[in-house]
Amino acid sequence: MLKFQAACILGLLFGVASAYAFEPIPITISNAMDKIIFDGRWTHQTEWKASSLNTYFYNDTQIILRSAHQDNFVYIFLDPIYDNTLDKLDHAIVCFDTSNNKSDRADLGDYCFVTYLEGNDAFTYQGGSDSDETNFFVKKSNPKGFVAKGAISDTNDRYTSVPHPSYEFRIPTDLIGRQSVYGFYFLVYDDGTKKTYTYPQNLDSENFVSSPDKWGEMYSPDKSLPEFGVPMLLLVFSIISVIILRMKNRIFSQS
Numbered sequence: 332m333l334k335f336q337a338a339c340i341l342g343l344l345f346g347v348a349s350a351y352a353f354e355p356i357p358i359t360i361s362n363a364m365d366k367i368i369f370d371g372r373w374t375h376q377t378e379w380k381a382s383s384l385n386t387y388f389y390n391d392t393q394i395i396l397r398s399a400h401q402d403n404f405v406y407i408f409l410d411p412i413y414d415n416t417l418d419k420l421d422h423a424i425v426c427f428d429t430s431n432n433k434s435d436r437a438d439l440g441d442y443c444f445v446t447y448l449e450g451n452d453a454f455t456y457q458g459g460s461d462s463d464e465t466n467f468f469v470k471k472s473n474p475k476g477f478v479a480k481g482a483i484s485d486t487n488d489r490y491t492s493v494p495h496p497s498y499e500f501r502i503p504t505d506l507i508g509r510q511s512v513y514g515f516y517f518l519v520y521d522d523g524t525k526k527t528y529t530y531p532q533n534l535d536s537e538n539f540v541s542s543p544d545k546w547g548e549m550y551s552p553d554k555s556l557p558e559f560g561v562p563m564l565l566l567v568f569s570i571i572s573v574i575i576l577r578m579k580n581r582i583f584s585q586s
């Protein structure tokens with residue numbers, strides 16, 4: 332009996348540990364993100380100051396993630412501060428599982444956004460494809476308002492003045508919705524070392540990106556992201572109430 336109880340407790344502890352294999356990322360509301368200059372780098376020292384800060388430590392590098400939302404966009408900055416090789420193929424990917432259903436095969440609710448160092452191109456991918464070469468993602472046209480850019484950050488970077496790649500993203504909520512919790516993943520690739528660095532950390536490299544069932548989470552701690560639409564709902568209810576009242580008045584005046 333004691334052995335059974337011990338096994339249950341161990342199972343429970345293991346279950347709790349595996350349920351929190353990643354640290355969820357709180358995303359803050361900000362009133363300064365519309366001032367971001369989308370040149371792919373720390374343009375000035377206070378540029379990304381009004382955003383959440385998460386720091387990820389790896390064996391040989393460190394990546395700073397800044398995130399925030401404002402109006403109709405989610406803003407992400409990725410800063411691999413110890414990548415000292417400025418390679419054309421250095422790149423960053425951020426992904427959202429918009430229904431947070433953690434599918435083992437990417438579905439239509441999964442989106443990834445890609446940009447390269449010093450490249451002027453940015454790309455949008457959506458799940459639901461049959462191709463396992465890109466882990467069931469397929470390239471789509473970029474949504475309206477989407478911006479992503481990589482460039483070299485240096486003297487204005489808050490964490491190091493040594494030149495290194497950095498990446499700025501602006502992702503429209505019209506595409507990824509307004510959720511209190513998203514499945515979330517990022518990948519930063521350093522072509523100098525041929526290594527990838529991910530959140531959640533140390534995921535095995537798969538084709539393109541890891542499957543959504545291995546992703547972490549990004550959440551809105553004060554629910555300010557999903558509740559943005561409430562005033563619009565109130566407006567709709569107000570209009571419906573006025574229409575009903577007018578109809579009632581008309582019926583009474585006719586009777």
Ligand SMILES: [Ca+2]
Binds near residue numbers: 367371499
């Ligand atoms: Ca910038």
Ligand SMILES: [Ca+2]
Binds near residue numbers: 414416496524
């Ligand atoms: Ca590099």
